[in-house]
Amino acid sequence: MKTFQQGLVVGFVLLASACGGSSSEPKTPAGGASAFTYAPTENKPYHETMQRLEEMSIPGTPLRDAERWTLDWDVVNGKESNLFKRTLKLVGLKLNVNGADQLRGDEIKPSGVQLEVLTDKDSNVVDVRGTEQMSAAIVALGTPEAQPVLARIFSPQRLKALVVLRSIEQHADFVGRPAAVGSTWSAADSESGGTKQISVVGESPCGNAKCVKVERKYEPNKNELFAEVSDRVAAYVKSQGADPAQVKLGNLDVKLQDSLVIDPATMDYYGANFGQDATLHLAGPNGELPVALKIERSSDYKY
Numbered sequence: 001m002k003t004f005q006q007g008l009v010v011g012f013v014l015l016a017s018a019c020g021g022s023s024s025e026p027k028t029p030a031g032g033a034s035a036f037t038y039a040p041t042e043n044k045p046y047h048e049t050m051q052r053l054e055e056m057s058i059p060g061t062p063l064r065d066a067e068r069w070t071l072d073w074d075v076v077n078g079k080e081s082n083l084f085k086r087t088l089k090l091v092g093l094k095l096n097v098n099g100a101d102q103l104r105g106d107e108i109k110p111s112g113v114q115l116e117v118l119t120d121k122d123s124n125v126v127d128v129r130g131t132e133q134m135s136a137a138i139v140a141l142g143t144p145e146a147q148p149v150l151a152r153i154f155s156p157q158r159l160k161a162l163v164v165l166r167s168i169e170q171h172a173d174f175v176g177r178p179a180a181v182g183s184t185w186s187a188a189d190s191e192s193g194g195t196k197q198i199s200v201v202g203e204s205p206c207g208n209a210k211c212v213k214v215e216r217k218y219e220p221n222k223n224e225l226f227a228e229v230s231d232r233v234a235a236y237v238k239s240q241g242a243d244p245a246q247v248k249l250g251n252l253d254v255k256l257q258d259s260l261v262i263d264p265a266t267m268d269y270y271g272a273n274f275g276q277d278a279t280l281h282l283a284g285p286n287g288e289l290p291v292a293l294k295i296e297r298s299s300d301y302k303y
Contacts, residue, residue, distance in 0.1 A: 036174040036264045038123040040077040040084050047302040048073045049092075055294045056232065063236050067153070070094040070105070083126055086117040093138065095150070102149055107141040117163055123171035123267070125164050131156040169258075169274075171267060173198050179212055179264035194220040206270040207303060209263040218256035222249065222280075233282065233291060242285040250288070254278035272299040 050071040057064040072092030078085045090113065094105040116129040138154045139147050173187055173196065184199040197217045204213045234244035254277070261271035274297040282289040 034179055034264065036177050036179050036262070036267060038119075038121065038171060038175045038267045039265070040086065041266050041268055042077050042079060044303065045074065045076045048075055048088075049300045051296075051298050053294065053296045055292070057292050058233075058236060059290055059292060061236065063232070064098070065232070066096075066098055068094075068096045069153075080118060083118045083120060086119070087114055088117070089114040090134065090138070093141070095153070097149055102146040103141055111137060113137040115159070115163065117167070119167060123167060123175050125167050128160045128163050131159040131163075134159055170260075170269060170272070173216065174214070174262070174264075175267065181212065189218065189220075194218055194224075204261045204270070206261060206263060209265070209268070209270070211261050211263050211270055214258075214260045214262060216258040216260070220254060220256060220278075222252040222254070233289070237284060237289070240286070246285045247289065248283045249280060250283045251281040252278065253281075269299065270301050270303075272297075274298070 050073070051069070053066070053068045055064070055066040057066075070092070071090065074089045074091050076087050078087070090108065092105055092108060093103050095102040113133050114130055115134055116127075117125060118127040118129075119125055135151070135154050135156045139150045142150045177183065177185060177198075179200060181200050181202055184197070187196045187198065188194075189196055195218070197219075199215050200212050201215050202213045204211045230247075233247060237244045237247055256276045256278075258275070259271075259273045260269065262269055274295070276293070276295040278293045280291040280293070282291060
């Protein structure tokens with residue numbers, strides 16, 4: 001099961017995994033439009049700004065873990081043999097951990113360090129190149145005190161997992177599905193034990209392309225969410241002189257929803273927001289113990 005820092009329900013996955021589980025037959029309005037097709041626009045550079053906030057807290061207590069970071073990339077798609085190749089050059093990075101700036105965003109200098117992501121015709125990730133060099137370059141940006149934090153957050157393994165995650169969450173639920181407004185289908189999330197409901201809710205302007213807005217909602221497994229934070233909750237309960245074994249999951253308030261703007265003819269993205277907000281109501285030896293979990297992610301694109 002994935003950790004909270006890996007995205008609650010969506011999470012990081014191994015490079016070999018590129019499927020989202022079984023899914024239902026889509027419901028498509030009569031006279032529906034064409035399907036989502038993976039055909040990235042080649043040789044058209046664009047800029048992507050990725051922002052991410054991860055936070056876990058127990059309201060009314062000192063326990064709060066929070067990371068906020070912003071990544072700026074210059075990106076271009078091309079071909080290599082029979083594969084698509086996406087090249088990403090990091091041009092900006094800000095990182096704040098528990099209120100302390102680790103990187104301000106002005107430390108990056110021009111360099112040849114970049115990531116290369118190779119995918120097949122069905123969007124499956126075949127290879128990710130450059131993670132070792134990218135990790136080393138990011139770590140070198142920080143002060144000696146900040147470098148251990150940077151090495152943990154931007155390790156080669158985590159960079160590769162992030163790339164694979166993004167490819168899966170942006171493509172696996174859509175390629176081959178109908179793009180007509182009103183289309184809807186469900187998919188099982190084998191990693192979380194829950195389900196997803198995907199709907200094409202409207203058209204959206206996006207330059208010269210004709211995009212659609214898609215919403216994806218999750219129904220997570222509450223016991224799996226509890227497992228994500230159980231170690232940190234147990235440490236806090238123990239620090240208060242109580243027995244962590246007495247902490248049990250009661251109720252769960254959760255909202256997990258993505259809002260995406262996609263050109264279905266290419267699967268080029270024009271906007272993405274990923275919201276994951278949950279409160280676990282735990283029954284502890286001293287009464288109820290609420291645990292708040294939040295991940296907010298977004299990507300903005302400039303073509």
